[in-house]
Amino acid sequence: MPRARVATGMTRVPDLRVGALELVVVASDVAGVYTTANGGRERFRVGSTAEIVQRIDALRAELRDPMCISTGRTPRLREFCASWGRRFLPATLTSDAPDVLVVVPHGPTHDLPVHLVEVDAGEGEPHRPLGAVVGLSYASSRSLFIRCVSRNAARRRALSQWRCDGQPRAPAAAWVRSVMSGGADVLGDLGDAFRSTCARVAEHFDGERTVFSSGSFPYTRSAIKAATRRAPHPSALCVMAHGFIDEANHRMSGLLVERDTMGVAARAIPLHDGRYFDFRDLPLRRVPRWTGAGGDAEVFTAAELEIDGEISSELVMLLGCSAGWGRVMQGDEPASLAETWLKIGAASAVAPMWDAPIAAVQSWTDEFIDGWTRLDLPKALAVRRAMQRMRDGPFRDAPERLGVMTLRGDWL
Amino acid sequence: MTESSGTRATAPLAWDRLDEMSDRALAALIDCTIFVLRQGDEAGAAPAAAQMPPSALIHALEQSLGERGLDPTAATRVVREAELSRPVAILLLEEISTEPALAAEIERVWRERGGMLFVGTATVLAAALLLLVVKLRKVKVNRAEGVEIDFDKLSNGALGAVFKFIGA
Numbered sequence: 001m002p003r004a005r006v007a008t009g010m011t012r013v014p015d016l017r018v019g020a021l022e023l024v025v026v027a028s029d030v031a032g033v034y035t036t037a038n039g040g041r042e043r044f045r046v047g048s049t050a051e052i053v054q055r056i057d058a059l060r061a062e063l064r065d066p067m068c069i070s071t072g073r074t075p076r077l078r079e080f081c082a083s084w085g086r087r088f089l090p091a092t093l094t095s096d097a098p099d100v101l102v103v104v105p106h107g108p109t110h111d112l113p114v115h116l117v118e119v120d121a122g123e124g125e126p127h128r129p130l131g132a133v134v135g136l137s138y139a140s141s142r143s144l145f146i147r148c149v150s151r152n153a154a155r156r157r158a159l160s161q162w163r164c165d166g167q168p169r170a171p172a173a174a175w176v177r178s179v180m181s182g183g184a185d186v187l188g189d190l191g192d193a194f195r196s197t198c199a200r201v202a203e204h205f206d207g208e209r210t211v212f213s214s215g216s217f218p219y220t221r222s223a224i225k226a227a228t229r230r231a232p233h234p235s236a237l238c239v240m241a242h243g244f245i246d247e248a249n250h251r252m253s254g255l256l257v258e259r260d261t262m263g264v265a266a267r268a269i270p271l272h273d274g275r276y277f278d279f280r281d282l283p284l285r286r287v288p289r290w291t292g293a294g295g296d297a298e299v300f301t302a303a304e305l306e307i308d309g310e311i312s313s314e315l316v317m318l319l320g321c322s323a324g325w326g327r328v329m330q331g332d333e334p335a336s337l338a339e340t341w342l343k344i345g346a347a348s349a350v351a352p353m354w355d356a357p358i359a360a361v362q363s364w365t366d367e368f369i370d371g372w373t374r375l376d377l378p379k380a381l382a383v384r385r386a387m388q389r390m391r392d393g394p395f396r397d398a399p400e401r402l403g404v405m406t407l408r409g410d411w412l
Numbered sequence: 413m414t415e416s417s418g419t420r421a422t423a424p425l426a427w428d429r430l431d432e433m434s435d436r437a438l439a440a441l442i443d444c445t446i447f448v449l450r451q452g453d454e455a456g457a458a459p460a461a462a463q464m465p466p467s468a469l470i471h472a473l474e475q476s477l478g479e480r481g482l483d484p485t486a487a488t489r490v491v492r493e494a495e496l497s498r499p500v501a502i503l504l505l506e507e508i509s510t511e512p513a514l515a516a517e518i519e520r521v522w523r524e525r526g527g528m529l530f531v532g533t534a535t536v537l538a539a540a541l542l543l544l545v546v547k548l549r550k551v552k553v554n555r556a557e558g559v560e561i562d563f564d565k566l567s568n569g570a571l572g573a574v575f576k577f578i579g580a
Binding site for chain 1: 434435436439443444447451521524525526527528529530531532533534535
């Protein structure tokens with residue numbers, strides 16, 4: 001059983017030990033390359049591709065089944081956590097765990113919940129999920145990770161200013177964050193929960209707060225895109241809406257939001273010399289009939305976000321269904337709405353890795369946002385703290401709830 | 413930290429007012445029912461009916477109905493005629509709800525699913541449920557207490573109601 005050094009959370013940010021775990025899938029084998037906090041390299045074999053892919057497919061089928069998740073009947077996930085998932089971790093990682101680990105999956109290992117793999121926490125200590133031991137962030141590729149890091153506004157802040165000791169930051173801290181938070185439940189039965197979650201998220205920020213969840217204004221495509229058009233962009237954007245995956249054309253996957261009661265928004269394209277061409281900003285697709293969403297709904301697609309969006313926020317929080325997973329496209333590109341936000345400029349994104357009970361998402365969000373804002377922790381450590389606290393609560397024996405939310409992109 | 417906040421299914425499931433449910437709500441209840449029936453099928457006779465394409469579903473239903481001495485042509489109607497989905501599903505669910513242990517288990521699962529951040533299909537899978545009702549003989553619910561339900565008796569009542577409705 002691999003044993004992990006349990007980080008205490010008392011390290012200063014400049015002294016944080018950060019490692020990276022890259023997974024590689026080729027025709028014959030699945031392998032890993034672990035870069036230690038000291039720059040050392042460890043290469044290891046996970047197993048044969050045929051065997052691993054078969055296991056991953058079975059696990060993925062379970063995680064995509066809402067009945068398995070809602071009833072907690074997840075034997076494959078539990079087996080992964082306690083058994084074969086450990087093969088994805090190098091010996092060095094578990095014997096001397098870093099404070100932060102960046103995981104770069106490949107091919108079929110995208111969406112694999114490495115953060116849930118159980119590691120031995122020490123003599124007499126019960127096993128813990130890796131994500132409760134190290135602050136873990138996923139990056140779908142090395143290039144995307146570099147882009148996320150290079151544009152992260154938080155990296156312009158002096159590292160010595162960060163708190164990492166679990167104490168609330170000083171009220172007059174120089175780093176003030178703004179937020180735009182909004183949600184809509186167009187299916188009509190979780191509206192109160194969406195609104196209260198969005199409002200609670202916003203309360204944690206000491207800068208400008210814009211909340212679209214009051215009920216008096218519809219949460220529309222325009223409302224989401226407002227965050228991408230304002231200058232400066234908000235430090236954090238929180239979007240809570242039902243999402244869906246279009247299996248045939250991933251870019252047409254999207255979030256279900258409210259139709260604009262003011263009619264179709266008109267947008268002006270500058271032509272030349274003060275002249276403009278107005279066009280109607282229509283959604284790129286109709287609401288899929290199978291969703292049962294009524295006529296008051298519209299779809300905000302990933303394609304629309306790619307075409308029409310740009311954002312430099314430190315964090316985008318996607319608290320909806322089907323937001324953090326999708327197909328792996330050509331060029332090892334995992335297509336998901338969370339990925340799209342990273343591609344258009346967000347430094348980091350948090351999103352569910354599978355569809356989960358809203359109670360688990362709310363609990364994680366409360367803990368994470370408290371750690372990131374009030375305690376001024378780097379995001380990855382706020383994620384670790386959230387997982388630790390959820391595990392100490394009612395989610396200990398429910399990996400499908402405990403591990404649903406993940407951080408992607410930059411860890412700081 | 414609790415796990416109870418935000419769940420949408422807080423009111424008791426009104427088995428006697430299923431016809432007031434939206435298609436999406438009814439579809440979710442059928443999903444839950446299919447899940448419970450398949451989980452409780454220790455003999456492994458329950459097919460993955462919800463995943464079957466229409467042609468395979470018709471074939472399986474025709475075979476099962478024929479084995480029970482019922483008119484197999486009803487299978488095509490139940491699968492193909494969309495307007496039959498709701499009433500057939502409601503008749504099946506009403507009959508299933510007469511077994512208290514089964515109804516309680518379905519309601520428990522339905523409640524858990526109600527708190528999911530998930531967009532389910534609004535398609536009412538009445539034919540898939542019908543196939544399970546025809547195929548199953550015994551269903552075990554509440555494994556801790558080991559409540560076993562004789563599904564033969566239940567399915568006779570359900571099939572009677574369905575065939576009376578569709579006039580087959």
